[in-house]
Amino acid sequence: MLQEAALIPELRVAEQVDMFAAYYPDPMPVERALELTGTSGLARRPYGKLSGGQKRQVQFAIALVGRPRLLFLDEPTVGLDVQSREVAWATLRRLIGEGCSIVLTTHYLEEAEALADRVAVIAKGRLIAAGTVDEMRALVVRKRITCRTILQPEEVSGWPDVQTVTSDPHGLHITASNTENVVRRLLAADEDLHGLEVQSAGLAKAFTELTQEER
Amino acid sequence: METNLPRVWRAYASDAKYESLRMLRAPAFAGPFLLLPAGLYMLFGVVLFGAEIAKDPKTALFLFMGFSIMGVMGPGMFGFGITISTEREHGLLRLRRALPGPPAAPLLAKMLMSMLFVAIVMASMAAVAPLGHLRLPASRMLAVSLVCILGSAPFCALGFLIGSLASAKSAPAFVNLLYLPMIYLSGILFPLPKSAEWIAHLSPAYHLDQIALAAVWAPHAGIPLVHAAVLAAITVVFTAFAVRRVARHD
Secondary structure: OOOOOOOOOOOEHHHHHHHHHOOOOOOOOHHHHHHHOOOHHHOOOEHHHOOHHHHHHHHHHHHHOOOOOEEEEEOOOOOOOHHHHHHHHHHHHHHHHOOOEEEEEOOOHHHHHHHOOOEEEEEOOEEEEEEOHHHHHHHOOOEEEEEEOOOOHHHHOOOOOEEEEEEEOOEEEEEEOOHHHHHHHHHHHOOOOEEEEEEEOOHHHHHHHHHHHHO | OHHHOOHHHHHHHHHHHHHHHHHHHOHHHHHHHHHHHHHHHHHHHHHHOHHHHHOOHHHHHHHHHHHHHHHHHHHHHHHHHHHHHHHHHOOHHHHHHHOOOOOOHHHHHHHHHHHHHHHHHHHHHHHHHHHHOOOOOHHHHHHHHHHHHHOOHHHHHHHHHHHHHOOOOOHHHHHHHHHHHHHHHOOOOOOOOHHHHHHHOOOHHHHHHHHHHHHOOOOOOOOHHHHHHHHHHHHHHHHHHHHHHHHHHO
16 A cells, blocks of 8 residues: 555446455455445445545555455555544454454554554664553653642652652642652642642653653 | 456456456547547548549558558557556556566556457447448458457557656657657558658558558558568567566656
8 A cells, every 4th residue: 555556547446446356366355345444335436536535545445455464554544534544443453353463653642552552662763662552651650640739849849759840820740650659648748639630641742751762 | 257267367357357447438548549540431431532432442441441550559559658657657556566466467458458449449440341432351351350459569569668758747748749640651541652651661550551451362562471570579679668667667
């Protein structure tokens, strides 16, 4: 599946997929490839009359029609609208469920988070981290605590496990390696503490931190 | 039945089927190349000069052959020239190379498409031939049709070469630059002056015309086998150049 390949505009979608299916020893039925990629409704439309997103879905059907056991997808959802991307994600999940292995490159971290069993982060051509999504998050162990309290930043920053403390009109923002200990001590120190929130770092945050460390 | 065919044959058959289908669906291509030869033959051979031609069976045959050969040239030259340059530019040839299909299948498909178009042209020419005061026994009409169908190969090679060299935008212009002069300078529609007859020998259309005349036992120049050898050589050499060029630059 090439990023900008133009297929044959005069052929209908089902014909186009059927033409490529003939190249493979054991292709899946054309209807199945169309159904997997959410293009069944386009089967009789000429390829030249499709939108950009629809064309990519058809190209994806062509990539699947030979029943690949391993798929390499290079930024498959670039330029897709939200709906088409959801369809593509659902298709990938189904393929994985059927035993197909997928290597997918993406700049969308939510895509890796939503689909991947294993994530590898590459910066400047070097592999800087690899693991499951949870492992990647754990690499950046810090968690973020937000709360409204009378405690002063200077006071809290001296506590064990606390890494940074900042304060703004929304309250106190603490990053910590062991949030449970810090939360326990916060509650003990200030009985009126409220608006407590604990967030773990998302993959996007982990990615930013990993690549920043690389710089 | 098709699923029982070996995979390679299935790939060849599917490519040929869809290449023909797409070209039949392209009105800018199918319209002119399917209708023009018989249409022009009717205009010149029936409407404009019908009365003169009725008294001159030699001219009737000459015109029929001329427009038939013109019908052979178009699908191969334009079909290959335009589609190859476009597919090259848009990455379709590269995509096909990445797929497990037989590498020659797209080329063979285009050639069979051209032959199908020529077969349709010849059927339309045969249908209107009696109006042009041409009486050929069915066996000879069949022979000349077969010669024309096979004779589309060198024009496919010529189109292929242009398509492998020119960009998608310039390919139609280059093909026209060759196609139009070739029609006139081959002497297939107008006899050339004696001093310019040598030019015709450079054109595949002239050689095909002579073979087609020989196929209906009409007077012709040279030896048909030699003409066939020239056409075969053009096909092989141009195809080889084009394949090399496509393989190197895409």
